[in-house]
Amino acid sequence: MNRDTSAPPAPAGIDPRGPRVGAGITAFLLAVVVLLGASTAGLVLLGVVAAGFALGAVRGAQGTVQGWLFRTLVRPRLAPPAELEDPRPPRFAQLVGLVVTGVGVVLGLAGVLAAVPWAAGVAFVAAALNAVVGLCLGCELYLLGLRLRPARRTADPAPR
Amino acid sequence: MPTRIVVLVALLLLTVALGTLWRARQGRVRTAPARADLAIDWAARGVGLGERATFVQLSAQVCAPCRATARVLRDLAGREPGVVHHELDVEEHLDLVRELGVLKTPTVLVLDATGAQAARSSGGMTPAQAGHALAAALPAPAA
Numbered sequence: 001m002n003r004d005t006s007a008p009p010a011p012a013g014i015d016p017r018g019p020r021v022g023a024g025i026t027a028f029l030l031a032v033v034v035l036l037g038a039s040t041a042g043l044v045l046l047g048v049v050a051a052g053f054a055l056g057a058v059r060g061a062q063g064t065v066q067g068w069l070f071r072t073l074v075r076p077r078l079a080p081p082a083e084l085e086d087p088r089p090p091r092f093a094q095l096v097g098l099v100v101t102g103v104g105v106v107l108g109l110a111g112v113l114a115a116v117p118w119a120a121g122v123a124f125v126a127a128a129l130n131a132v133v134g135l136c137l138g139c140e141l142y143l144l145g146l147r148l149r150p151a152r153r154t155a156d157p158a159p160r
Numbered sequence: 161m162p163t164r165i166v167v168l169v170a171l172l173l174l175t176v177a178l179g180t181l182w183r184a185r186q187g188r189v190r191t192a193p194a195r196a197d198l199a200i201d202w203a204a205r206g207v208g209l210g211e212r213a214t215f216v217q218l219s220a221q222v223c224a225p226c227r228a229t230a231r232v233l234r235d236l237a238g239r240e241p242g243v244v245h246h247e248l249d250v251e252e253h254l255d256l257v258r259e260l261g262v263l264k265t266p267t268v269l270v271l272d273a274t275g276a277q278a279a280r281s282s283g284g285m286t287p288a289q290a291g292h293a294l295a296a297a298l299p300a301p302a303a
Contacts, residue, residue, distance in 0.1 A: 016224070034171065035164050085224055092222035121167065125175050133179040134224075140264050142222050143250055147258060 013084025014062045019093070021074055022066030024131035026052065026097070026123075033120035038113040046108065046116050049123070050101040056094030060087045064094070089139050093130065096138030097123055186283035187229075189293045193277070198259070202275055205253065212242035213278075213297040214271040215290075218262055220250050225284030226266040233268065236290050243294065272297045 029049050036042035056064040062071075104119020126137040202209060207216055215233045219226035230247055237245040250257050250265060260269070263282070270279040270293045278297035281289065 031168055031171075034168050037164050083228075086227055089222045089224040117164070117167070121171050124171055125178070128172070128175040129179050129182070132175070133183050135179060135182050136224060139220070139223050142220055143257065143265050144263060146220075146250060146254065149254070 011087060014060070014087045014090070015070075015075060015081045016083070016085035017078065017081060018067055018070045018075070019061040019085075019090035020131050020134060021070045022056075022061055022064060023093075023127045025066045025069065027127035027131055030101075030120045030124035030127060034117050034124060037117050039116075040113075042116045042120070043105065043108040043113060046101055046120055047105050049120075050098060050105050053094050053098035053101055056091065057098050061090035061094055062087060089136060092142065093136045093138045096141070097126065100126070182283075186225075187281050187285035187289040188283070189279050189281045189289055189296065191279045191296045198277070200256070200259070200275075202271070205248065205256070207246045207248070208244065209271060209273070209275050210237070210242050210244035212240070212273055213244075213294055214275070215243070215245040215294075216269040216271060217245065217247045218250050218253065218257060218260075218265055218267045218269075219247050220265040223265040229266045229268065229285045229290075232285055232287050232290050236287065236294060240294065268293065270294060270297045272299075 026049060029045060033042045033046045033049070036045060052064050052066065056067075061067055100123045101119055104115050104123075107115035107119075129135040129137060202214075202216070207214065215237060217226070217230060217233060219230065226247075230245070233245045237243045248256070250262070256262075260267070266284065267282045268280065268285060269277050270281075272278045279293040281293055285293070
């Protein structure tokens with residue numbers, strides 16, 4: 001029947017399993033950071049994870065080391081995906097990961113090593129949720145962040 | 161070290177609890193009536209009502225389940241005469257988002273033939289959930 005065709009054109013899709021496998025690898029690395037605790041080794045590994053998130057925030061989840069591992073090691077062993085996914089949501093999730101781990105790295109470099117396992121713990125829960133049930137925590141929080149913005153252009157002032 | 165292992169186990173349990181809770185809530189259809197004072201001028205937002213029912217989906221660009229849900233609802237609207245599906249971007253309809261108290265995307269409203277809200281759902285919807293939501297908006301079949 002009549003459909004709304006106003007949705008914006010989506011960029012070329014990616015295999016939706018890629019970001020989830022990548023999140024699994026990231027969650028593993030973050031678990032190691034938690035085990036390393038407030039130490040220089042933990043800070044270095046958290047820095048590596050944050051650098052990966054930075055790469056993903058710029059190039060998309062498929063442009064990270066985890067994405068490359070998925071393409072070269074995992075996907076050849078899988079059936080083709082049932083459907084492709086828009087790369088923008090996973091890329092936004094990478095940005096959220098960068099913010100969380102970045103805070104830990106910056107505080108760690110500033111001498112607050114105790115922040116390293118905390119940031120890793122928060123990021124671990126988010127990455128593990130993404131890997132296991134496909135929940136993108138950053139995407140869930142996106143609208144809440146948007147609502148904090150002051151009201152701007154409105155199509156129709158609500159009738160009162 | 162043992163403390164750290166305990167911490168990691170606690171984080172794992174937290175992850176499992178959050179994941180289970182989240183999954184159970186995805187797409188759950190709520191048919192409680194909307195607030196009585198809520199009168200939204202759908203036509204002014206470019207939402208033309210279907211003859212029998214209308215799906216209004218609030219979506220964000222950064223939302224992967226929104227795409228899958230849009231596909232499910234489009235398919236259903238395509239099969240059911242008099243049922244239409246509209247997708248609104250939350251960034252362009254922030255006032256509507258606030259008025260409706262929408263906290264996450266996708267949020268789907270199902271309007272009956274008069275434009276009154278018959279059901280509402282948040283999170284990715286399965287075809288079964290979409291069918292259930294639509295049934296809430298259609299008059300009970302004359303048996």
